[in-house]
Amino acid sequence: MKKRILIALAIFLTVSIQLNAQQSLWGAAGDVSPEVKEDNTVTFRFQAPNAKEVKITGDWMPAQSWTPGSESMTKDDKGIWSYTTKPLESDLYSYSFLVDGLKTTDPNNVYLIRDVASVFNVFIVGGGKADLYKVNKVPHGTVARRWYNSPGNSLTRRITIYTPFGYESSKEKYPVLYLLHGMGGDEEAWIALGRTSQILDNLIAQGKAKPMIVVMSNGNVAQEAAPGESSLGMYKPTFQLPNTMDGKFEETFTDVIKFVESNYRVKAEKSGRAIAGLSMGGYHSLHISRYYPNTFDYVGLFSAAVMPDAKVTSKVYADIDGTLNIQMKNGYKLYWIGIGKSDFLFKFNEEYRAKLDKMGMKYVYRESEGGHTWTNWRVYLSEFAPLLFK
Amino acid sequence: MKKRILIALAIFLTVSIQLNAQQSLWGAAGDVSPEVKEDNTVTFRFQAPNAKEVKITGDWMPAQSWTPGSESMTKDDKGIWSYTTKPLESDLYSYSFLVDGLKTTDPNNVYLIRDVASVFNVFIVGGGKADLYKVNKVPHGTVARRWYNSPGNSLTRRITIYTPFGYESSKEKYPVLYLLHGMGGDEEAWIALGRTSQILDNLIAQGKAKPMIVVMSNGNVAQEAAPGESSLGMYKPTFQLPNTMDGKFEETFTDVIKFVESNYRVKAEKSGRAIAGLSMGGYHSLHISRYYPNTFDYVGLFSAAVMPDAKVTSKVYADIDGTLNIQMKNGYKLYWIGIGKSDFLFKFNEEYRAKLDKMGMKYVYRESEGGHTWTNWRVYLSEFAPLLFK
Numbered sequence: 001m002k003k004r005i006l007i008a009l010a011i012f013l014t015v016s017i018q019l020n021a022q023q024s025l026w027g028a029a030g031d032v033s034p035e036v037k038e039d040n041t042v043t044f045r046f047q048a049p050n051a052k053e054v055k056i057t058g059d060w061m062p063a064q065s066w067t068p069g070s071e072s073m074t075k076d077d078k079g080i081w082s083y084t085t086k087p088l089e090s091d092l093y094s095y096s097f098l099v100d101g102l103k104t105t106d107p108n109n110v111y112l113i114r115d116v117a118s119v120f121n122v123f124i125v126g127g128g129k130a131d132l133y134k135v136n137k138v139p140h141g142t143v144a145r146r147w148y149n150s151p152g153n154s155l156t157r158r159i160t161i162y163t164p165f166g167y168e169s170s171k172e173k174y175p176v177l178y179l180l181h182g183m184g185g186d187e188e189a190w191i192a193l194g195r196t197s198q199i200l201d202n203l204i205a206q207g208k209a210k211p212m213i214v215v216m217s218n219g220n221v222a223q224e225a226a227p228g229e230s231s232l233g234m235y236k237p238t239f240q241l242p243n244t245m246d247g248k249f250e251e252t253f254t255d256v257i258k259f260v261e262s263n264y265r266v267k268a269e270k271s272g273r274a275i276a277g278l279s280m281g282g283y284h285s286l287h288i289s290r291y292y293p294n295t296f297d298y299v300g301l302f303s304a305a306v307m308p309d310a311k312v313t314s315k316v317y318a319d320i321d322g323t324l325n326i327q328m329k330n331g332y333k334l335y336w337i338g339i340g341k342s343d344f345l346f347k348f349n350e351e352y353r354a355k356l357d358k359m360g361m362k363y364v365y366r367e368s369e370g371g372h373t374w375t376n377w378r379v380y381l382s383e384f385a386p387l388l389f390k
Numbered sequence: 391m392k393k394r395i396l397i398a399l400a401i402f403l404t405v406s407i408q409l410n411a412q413q414s415l416w417g418a419a420g421d422v423s424p425e426v427k428e429d430n431t432v433t434f435r436f437q438a439p440n441a442k443e444v445k446i447t448g449d450w451m452p453a454q455s456w457t458p459g460s461e462s463m464t465k466d467d468k469g470i471w472s473y474t475t476k477p478l479e480s481d482l483y484s485y486s487f488l489v490d491g492l493k494t495t496d497p498n499n500v501y502l503i504r505d506v507a508s509v510f511n512v513f514i515v516g517g518g519k520a521d522l523y524k525v526n527k528v529p530h531g532t533v534a535r536r537w538y539n540s541p542g543n544s545l546t547r548r549i550t551i552y553t554p555f556g557y558e559s560s561k562e563k564y565p566v567l568y569l570l571h572g573m574g575g576d577e578e579a580w581i582a583l584g585r586t587s588q589i590l591d592n593l594i595a596q597g598k599a600k601p602m603i604v605v606m607s608n609g610n611v612a613q614e615a616a617p618g619e620s621s622l623g624m625y626k627p628t629f630q631l632p633n634t635m636d637g638k639f640e641e642t643f644t645d646v647i648k649f650v651e652s653n654y655r656v657k658a659e660k661s662g663r664a665i666a667g668l669s670m671g672g673y674h675s676l677h678i679s680r681y682y683p684n685t686f687d688y689v690g691l692f693s694a695a696v697m698p699d700a701k702v703t704s705k706v707y708a709d710i711d712g713t714l715n716i717q718m719k720n721g722y723k724l725y726w727i728g729i730g731k732s733d734f735l736f737k738f739n740e741e742y743r744a745k746l747d748k749m750g751m752k753y754v755y756r757e758s759e760g761g762h763t764w765t766n767w768r769v770y771l772s773e774f775a776p777l778l779f780k
Contacts, residue, residue, distance in 0.1 A: 032626060047492075048490075048492050050442075050490050050491065051490070051492075052440075099489070099492070099494075100440050100441070101440065102437075102438055102441075102489070102494075102497075103497060104489075104492075104494045104495070104497070105494070105495050105509070107492075107493060107494070107508075107509075108626065109624075109626075110504045110507055110508070110509050110617065110618070110626070110627060111618050111624045112502060112509060114500045117500055118497075118500070119495070119497075119500055119502060122624070123624055124623060124624060126623075134621075134623060135615075135619060135620055135621050135623070136621055137546075137621045139537075139546075140537040140546070140548075142534050142535065142536045142537075143534065143535045144532050144533065144534040144535075145532065145533045145534075146532045147529075147530040147532075147555075156527075156529075156530070158530075165537075168653060169653075225525075227500065228500070228501050229525060230525055231524075231525050231526055231527045233514060233516075233524060233525070234499075234501045234512070234513055234514060236422060236498065236499075236500070237500060263558060263559075
């Protein structure tokens with residue numbers, strides 16, 4: 001018996017010491033970065049005794065045109081570089097280090113988000129609007145990655161679907177928000193960068209939004225799935241893909257709707273359908289909702305690209321004004337346009353609104369600060385979702 | 391009309407040029423890394439003109455004890471460091487760069503996997519056993535992240551569940567494999583590092599495994615969810631957590647089974663239940679299967695830790711020999727033990743097998759090359775799953 005106890009002890013110690021050793025050898029430096037403090041200042045630390053210069057670049061820093069800002073970090077006598085921000089407004093932020101000019105991730109922060117071909121560290125400063133993106137102790141919905149058949153694209157395609165807490169055990173029919181990503185995104189964009197499941201969990205728990213299913217399809221119809229998730233393997237993602245703004249996605253969107261309405265317990269009617277998207281996804285939402293002009297009672301254009309390239313010949317864009325008119329006459333409950341004052345698409349949205357004004361087509365307009373950013377899109381989603389299915 | 395076309399063109403060009411500009415400024419150097427070639431050699435590239443020394447460390451390199459191997463990279467006249475491997479055996483590999491001694495991720499590779507508090511780049515060399523882990527053009531199952539109520543832990547907890555292709559549209563009942571992670575892992579480990587969904591998709595498509603549900607629960611009962619997915623926010627993960635090997639998980643595993651059997655269309659009987667796990671998860675599988683000695687017809691111990699710490703007083707470990715005996719007498723279809731020859735747990739597994747031999751408790755033994763690695767655990771899963779529910 002004594003022997004068994006000794007063996008047991010030996011195993012436990014061996015496992016824990018050796019695995020810890022493995023961990024620390026392979027692991028990050030034993031420091032905390034980022035450290036979000038009570039006063040909303042954030043300290044970053046990076047151990048690099050031999051580096052000549054370490055900077056930090058973060059999306060809270062003022063950018064010059066398209067060049068993100070950066071700040072110098074300071075080295076201490078242990079070779080640890082650090083930098084502390086001013087108090088930051090509540091939000092989800094991304095950043096990288098620049099070590100002697102080379103962009104690198106923070107080895108102390110395992111929270112990373114891919115945006116097209118780049119990977120950034122992220123952190124959250126709470127106590128404000130980011131409390132909407134946080135995981136709170138509230139009932140949580142389910143996030144499923146599924147595959148649906150798209151005969152229109154001759155592909156089986158991956159799709160991300162959020163079902164709200166209670167869906168599985170309920171017998172009720174749920175309304176559906178189709179939520180579309182921008183150029184460079186895919187079926188992972190809204191769930192990762194957009195924090196859709198957290199935003200919906202929180203809004204629903206607070207009674208601010210109706211329980212709804214959120215369908216995040218992939219708007220790049222040439223793709224089976226997000227990079228790394230398809231039979232193409234782990235290739236390097238590119239920003240622009242073929243067939244994203246040529247009418248094909250709009251035309252084959254009925255495949256998505258059919259899949260959802262035959263696989264989920266949903267309100268398969270206009271009053272139970274919303275469509276919204278950011279940038280290219282706003283463009284898709286605009287054109288899908290007027291091309292199928294009696295399908296959606298709720299439309300959201302977040303920093304939307306609006307008009308197709310003149311070279312595109314798809315029948316989807318053959319009669320934009322005519323189909324908008326039909327959409328208007330068929331009626332809808334909400335046509336929501338949100339854009340930031342410094343968004344490079346601002347003036348095109350202004351022109352689009354002028355067009356709608358001229359037609360007499362009603363919309364709700366939300367002008368925010370800032371530009372073409374996820375910060376805005378998360379806020380737009382959290383303002384748009386509560387207006388749906390009421 | 392002409393004006394509209396011009397505006398449309400302007401929008402398209404503005405969007406694509408400006409977004410591309412944003413991308414390239416924030417993005418990685420315009421090179422491919424890693425490049426997996428026809429002959430299974432792999433070339434890595436890293437742009438760092440000012441670095442004095444760049445090395446690469448990868449898990450295919452011979453390690454000295456717990457220190458991973460590394461190799462020097464060579465700089466060309468453009469400041470790009472490169473390194474080409476010998477032909478590699480088909481597998482999923484992980485690696486990092488060491489730039490003047492600092493571990494960094496490869497900015498050209500967006501495929502990253504977190505293991506506890508470290509993040510590594512990964513790539514796949516196909517044409518052999520890794521073809522089992524690849525996404526192939528086969529019918530795909532669904533992967534859902536859900537939350538279940540665990541009264542035994544007074545927590546709502548996150549769980550990852552794979553349902554095979556066809557589950558949603560079928561009326562049949564499916565068998566269930568409960569698949570448990572090791573120390574430092576969580577409900578993401580088997581799906582990310584273990585490539586469970588790809589392995590199951592492929593085995594099922596080839597007719598090698600029966601369609602089955604795979605339930606990947608979180609074995610750290612003090613946790614609601616994987617780091618970053620719980621109300622604790624984005625904290626720095628640690629390797630060892632309380633209450634992982636003290637009987638609590640085994641005792642409350644009935645909460646997991648109850649959730650699965652009341653929420654999924656499953657064969658809720660011994661012949662429809664398998665349990666397997668790696669390292670700590672092998673320990674959990676051993677003890678859960680004997681503590682509930684008439685519950686599982688299939689048990690898999692992958693590089694398992696075997697015996698509890700002598701200090702642990704849980705009733706779960708009060709009568710190991712007695713409950714093993716009952717489990718043996720109740721009968722089961724498969725008790726599978728797999729371990730690598732150089733695994734640091736090898737001798738404890740040897741002793742455990744001697745114990746089973748002495749008792750007359752039958753098992754299938756699989757001794758592989760290598761040690762305590764995901765390479766082995768992916769292979770064990772792909773060998774174990776085909777033996778189930780036949």
